[in-house]
Each structure stands twice: as structure tokens, then as C-alpha cells.
Amino acid sequence: MSISILETKNLTHIYSKGTTSQVDAIRDVNLKIEKGELVGIIGHTGSGKSTLIQHFNGLLKGTSGTVLLDGKDIWEDKSKIRNVRFRVGICFQYPEYQLFEETVYKDIAFGPSNMKLSKDEIDRRVRNVIKFVGLDESYFEKSPFDLSGGEKRRVAIAGVMAMEPDVLILDEPCAGLDPKGRDTVLSLISQYRKSTGSTVLVVSHSMEDISKIATRVLVMNESKLAYYDTVDAVFSHSEELKSMGLNIPALTSLFLRLKEKGYNVNTNIYTLEKARDELLTLLKGGKSE
Amino acid sequence: MISDITIGQYYKGDSFVHKMDPRIKILITVIFIVMIFMCKNFLSLLLAGIFLVASIFASRVPFRMFFKSLKPIVPIVIFTAVINIFYIGGGKELLSLGFVSITSKGVFTAVFMAVRIVLLIMSSSILTYTTVPTMLTDAIERLLSPLKIFHIQVHTLAMMMTLALRFIPTLIEEIERIMNAQKARGADFENGSLTDRAKALVPVLIPLFVSAFRRAYELAFAMNCRCYTGGAGRTRMKQMKLHISDFAALFVFAAGFVGIILINKFFGVVI
Numbered sequence: 001m002s003i004s005i006l007e008t009k010n011l012t013h014i015y016s017k018g019t020t021s022q023v024d025a026i027r028d029v030n031l032k033i034e035k036g037e038l039v040g041i042i043g044h045t046g047s048g049k050s051t052l053i054q055h056f057n058g059l060l061k062g063t064s065g066t067v068l069l070d071g072k073d074i075w076e077d078k079s080k081i082r083n084v085r086f087r088v089g090i091c092f093q094y095p096e097y098q099l100f101e102e103t104v105y106k107d108i109a110f111g112p113s114n115m116k117l118s119k120d121e122i123d124r125r126v127r128n129v130i131k132f133v134g135l136d137e138s139y140f141e142k143s144p145f146d147l148s149g150g151e152k153r154r155v156a157i158a159g160v161m162a163m164e165p166d167v168l169i170l171d172e173p174c175a176g177l178d179p180k181g182r183d184t185v186l187s188l189i190s191q192y193r194k195s196t197g198s199t200v201l202v203v204s205h206s207m208e209d210i211s212k213i214a215t216r217v218l219v220m221n222e223s224k225l226a227y228y229d230t231v232d233a234v235f236s237h238s239e240e241l242k243s244m245g246l247n248i249p250a251l252t253s254l255f256l257r258l259k260e261k262g263y264n265v266n267t268n269i270y271t272l273e274k275a276r277d278e279l280l281t282l283l284k285g286g287k288s289e
Numbered sequence: 290m291i292s293d294i295t296i297g298q299y300y301k302g303d304s305f306v307h308k309m310d311p312r313i314k315i316l317i318t319v320i321f322i323v324m325i326f327m328c329k330n331f332l333s334l335l336l337a338g339i340f341l342v343a344s345i346f347a348s349r350v351p352f353r354m355f356f357k358s359l360k361p362i363v364p365i366v367i368f369t370a371v372i373n374i375f376y377i378g379g380g381k382e383l384l385s386l387g388f389v390s391i392t393s394k395g396v397f398t399a400v401f402m403a404v405r406i407v408l409l410i411m412s413s414s415i416l417t418y419t420t421v422p423t424m425l426t427d428a429i430e431r432l433l434s435p436l437k438i439f440h441i442q443v444h445t446l447a448m449m450m451t452l453a454l455r456f457i458p459t460l461i462e463e464i465e466r467i468m469n470a471q472k473a474r475g476a477d478f479e480n481g482s483l484t485d486r487a488k489a490l491v492p493v494l495i496p497l498f499v500s501a502f503r504r505a506y507e508l509a510f511a512m513n514c515r516c517y518t519g520g521a522g523r524t525r526m527k528q529m530k531l532h533i534s535d536f537a538a539l540f541v542f543a544a545g546f547v548g549i550i551l552i553n554k555f556f557g558v559v560i
């Protein structure tokens with residue numbers, strides 16, 4: 001098997017170790033992320049999702065354990081950690097609050113300029129990436145502070161995409177957006193992955209959002225890795241997910257209720273097509289007891 | 290880290306000192322600070338030290354918290370002490386090298402100044418460690434309320450202080466968040482020349498100010514919506530009541546104050 005692009009070994013992070021406010025944010029996390037996947041990271045608030053992803057680009061260093069990028073420990077050479085940050089791009093929660101330049105163009109160019117790229121290359125990337133986020137070049141000369149909330153968010157995401165990282169990580173990219181804005185952002189992320197072939201990690205506490213785009217799902221629960229599997233396999237644990245405080249998709253919860261009522265149905269249903277098929281078999285075959 | 294700053298930090302507890310009336314605590318702190326600056330010989334300094342240590346024990350805040358609050362002022366203490374050694378003349382001459390001369394009075398003053406600053410910081414730390422910031426400003430407001438006759442808006446000042454204290458941790462958190470976000474975009478705060486590093490702060494400061502203003506507006510709206518119109522006619526949810534123990538504590542410190550005056554008078558002064 002080829003080397004995974006991202007791997008953690010027994011990764012543990014303890015905040016304020018040895019004081020009264022000590023928090024074990026993540027404990028003993030082992031995972032492998034393959035190139036080109038879109039991994040959804042879900043978990044209840046405080047389950048350690050944000051802490052986990054900050055290890056992937058070396059913003060945090062594990063209390064113990066290692067993070068491997070392309071099979072190499074990212075902390076092997078401390079002075080090269082900035083290169084890791086260019087290869088693993090993180091877009092934090094509410095990224096619109098990190099905009100600072102006079103124009104949208106300059107703000108998107110901030111990351112690439114830090115990479116010391118040529119002017120032409122920076123220009124190519126900025127023009128390329130603005131399309132990915134569904135905006136156009138007419139935005140370039142605008143002040144980022146004059147945009148609407150959703151537009152700001154997209155410009156901020158573009159700022160990270162412009163570094164063309166091998167792994168793009170987005171922390172709650174849909175937080176605080178209206179349903180339409182959420183769908184837009186989700187489909188942009190999905191398209192970005194398809195056209196660039198890069199690996200994407202999306203943090204969310206909404207399984208509904210994740211189920212729409214992810215190829216694999218990673219579930220964090222109380223600082224530990226609870227599940228890491230395909231969407232189907234994870235959703236077959238819908239009862240357990242519910243007990244972890246996750247709001248499972250409405251469709252899944254419908255099938256859970258049917259099962260409670262004594263109908264013999266699968267509960268790992270989260271798309272309309274599957275729901276239809278499952279209901280049809282139920283009606284035709286009369287699988288109920 | 291930035292989060293090590295201890296300004297306005299409260300150390301949870303339910304000791305006698307925690308329960309004291311904050312107004313009395315402020316008064317006692319003021320008395321104590323005057324006390325330290327009246328000490329003119331070692332015996333009086335010792336007495337002040339005993340009062341401080343006793344208060345720390347009574348507050349049941351661990352000693353290491355006080356050392357933590359002292360850490361940032363070590364350079365100031367050393368600086369003041371050195372200045373005093375060289376610039377204060379008088380008394381016996383201990384050492385003279387051409388135009389520099391060190392005298393006994395200079396050395397004593399240096400030691401006294403250093404001890405005074407340390408005692409000053411530690412005593413005000415007892416106050417902030419044992420009193421929630423909102424109670425502190427509330428007490429300041431009440432203590433200063435006589436100034437109203439000079440048309441000074443005591444309530445407004447106190448409210449501004451409360452809000453400022455309340456937002457220190459929030460802003461610190463915000464700075465860390467913004468710095469992380471910019472680091473993720475390759476910003477470098479640790480390397481480069483002084484001008485490079487100053488420039489690297491721009492991407493942090495601008496979002497910080499933008500968000501501070503946004504928070505200020507939101508807060509103003511929220512206060513308006515709850516019909517806040519300033520101090521006039523405003524009643525209080527938490528009443529402050531003086532207890533006998535508060536007076537007792539005040540009395541003990543007043544006695545200490547007199548004690549220091551007497552010691553200065555009868556044991557001779559060294560500075």
C-alpha cells in the first residue's frame with residue numbers, strides 16, 4: 001500500500017498540563033488519511049475537532065505522539081514547519097474575521113506572497129481561486145470589509161486555497177451561514193476537490209452537511225476517535241451517534257423511528273434515493289414482523 | 290504565552306479575605322500602601338512584611354500565584370534599585386571610583402525601594418486575586434460616589450472599567466485566534482528583522498481592531514435594548530453590607546499604621 005498523505009500515531013494533546021484547568025483535548029488518536037479523499041470530521045462541541053486539525057499543520061504540537069505528512073514526521077526539522085503550513089492549509093472557523101488587506105485581491109495574495117512565489121504565479125493563483133469560490137474578478141478591487149457575510153467567508157476560504165495546499169482543512173466552514181449559503185459553500189468545497197484532486201478535511205458538527213460531500217467520516221467523541229470509516233459504515237451506527245449528541249440527518253432519524261416501531265429497516269439511510277429504495281422494499285416485501 | 294498575563298485575575302476561593310466587603314479591602318490596600326512608604330527602618334519594614342504574609346495566609350491563595358505576579362516586574366525592581374544606589378548620596382561613603390560613589394544611604398534606599406515595590410505588587414495582587422473584577426469596580430464606584438457633587442460621572446467611569454476588565458480575556462483569546470489563522474497562511478512572527486516583525490503584526494492588529502469595534506457596537510446595542518441609560522436611578526442587584534469582621538480587619542490595619550509611626554519615632558531611621 002502507498003504511503004498515506006496524513007497519519008497520526010498515538011496523538012495526545014493536553015492543555016494547561018499540571019494545572020487545575022487541565023483539559024485532555026485529544027487522547028491517543030491513530031488515523032490515516034489517503035490522498036484525494038474528502039474526510040468529514042464530526043463530533044459534539046468540545047470533542048477535540050479543532051484541536052486535532054491544528055496538529056496537522058504544526059500550529060499545535062502533541063503532548064505525545066507524532067503526525068506524519070507523506071510518511072515524514074512534521075516536527076523532524078523544526079525550522080521547516082512553515083513549509084508544512086504551506087502544504088497543509090487550514091481555514092479556521094469564522095475565517096472572515098482574519099481579513100485585513102485593503103482589497104480582496106491583496107488579501108487572497110497574502111498566503112502565496114508569504115510563500116515567496118513570483119508575481120506572475122501569485123497572480124495566476126489569485127485569478128484561479130476566485131472562480132473556485134464562486135466569485136469573479138470584479139471583486140478584486142473591493143474592500144473585503146464591504147462584502148456581505150457569505151462573500152467575506154468565501155474570500156477568506158479563497159485565501160487559503162490560493163496556497164494550493166496538498167491538504168485543505170476547513171473548520172466549520174458553514175457555521176453561521178443560512179441554508180443556501182451552506183449548500184453553496186459545501187458544493188464549492190466538493191468541486192474544488194474534484195478539479196484539483198487535493199485531499200480535503202471538513203470539520204462540522206452537522207452530519208447532514210458532511211453526508212452530502214464526504215467520502216469518509218471521522219467521528220470524535222469525548223477527545224477520542226470513535227469511528228473512522230466510509231459514510232455508509234459510520235451511519236450504520238446511527239443510534240450510537242445520536243447518543244454522542246450528534247444531530248443525525250432527518251431521514252436517518254425517520255428510519256430509526258421506523259425501526260423502533262418494529263419495522264425491519266436499515267438505519268444507515270441519509271440520501272433521498274436510498275430512502276426511497278428502502279421504503280419500497282419494505283412495502284413490497286413486507287419485511288415487518 | 291500571552292495567556293500568562295495575570296492582570297485582573299481572580300483566584301476562586303471562600304476564605305475570610307474573599308468574603309470581606311470589597312470597599313474595606315480597597316481601603317485596607319490603600320492604608321497598607323501608605324504604610325509601606327512610611328517605613329523608614331528595617332523594623333517597620335518587617336512589620337509591614339508580617340502584615341502582608343498574614344494576609345496571604347488568610348486569603349489561602351497559594352504563594353506561587355504571588356511569585357507569578359512578581360515575575361513581570363523583576364526588571365523594574367532591578368532598574369530602580371540600581372538607579373538609587375548611584376544617585377542617592379549621604380551617609381557613609383562605601384566605595385568611590387572617580388566620579389561614581391556609593392554611599393550607605395544609597396544602598397539602603399535601593400533595598401527599601403525594591404522591597405517596597407515587591408510589597409506593593411503583592412498587596413494589590415491579594416486584592417485582585419480575592420475579588421471578582423465586577424465587585425471591585427462596583428466598590429470603587431461606591432467609594433468615589435462623593436465625587437458626584439463635583440459633577441464627575443462616577444458611574445460611567447466605573448462601568449467603563451468593568452467593561453474593559455471584562456474584555457481583556459476575550460481580546461487575548463481573539464489575538465491568539467487571529468495569530469493562528471495568519472500563521473496558517475504563512476505569516477512569520479518569530480523570525481526576521483525588527484521591522485519585519487513589526488510589519489508582521491499588521492495582519493493581526495487590523496482584524497483585532499475591526500473585531501473590537503464590532504464587539505463595542507454589539508455591546509452598546511445590547512445595553513440599549515436592555516434600557517441602560519447610565520447611572521441615574523439605577524438600583525443594585527447585589528447590596529454590599531459591612532460586617533463586624535470588616536471593621537475588625539480595618540482596625541487591625543489601622544493599628545499597624547500607628548505601629549509603624551511609633552517604630553519610626555523610637556528606633557531611628559536609616560533612610
Ligand SMILES: Nc1ncnc2c1ncn2[C@@H]1O[C@H](COP(=O)(O)OP(=O)(O)O)[C@@H](O)[C@H]1O
Binds near residue numbers: 015045048052
Ligand atoms: N487554547 C485552549 N486552552 C485550553 N483549553 C482549550 C483550548 N482550546 C480548546 N480547549 C479545550 O479543549 C477541548 C476541545 O476543544 P476543541 O478542540 O475546540 O473542540 P471542538 O472543536 O470539537 O469544539 C474543549 O474542552 C476546550 O475547552
Ligand SMILES: [Mg+2]
Binds near residue numbers: 049050093171
Ligand atoms: Mg471547534
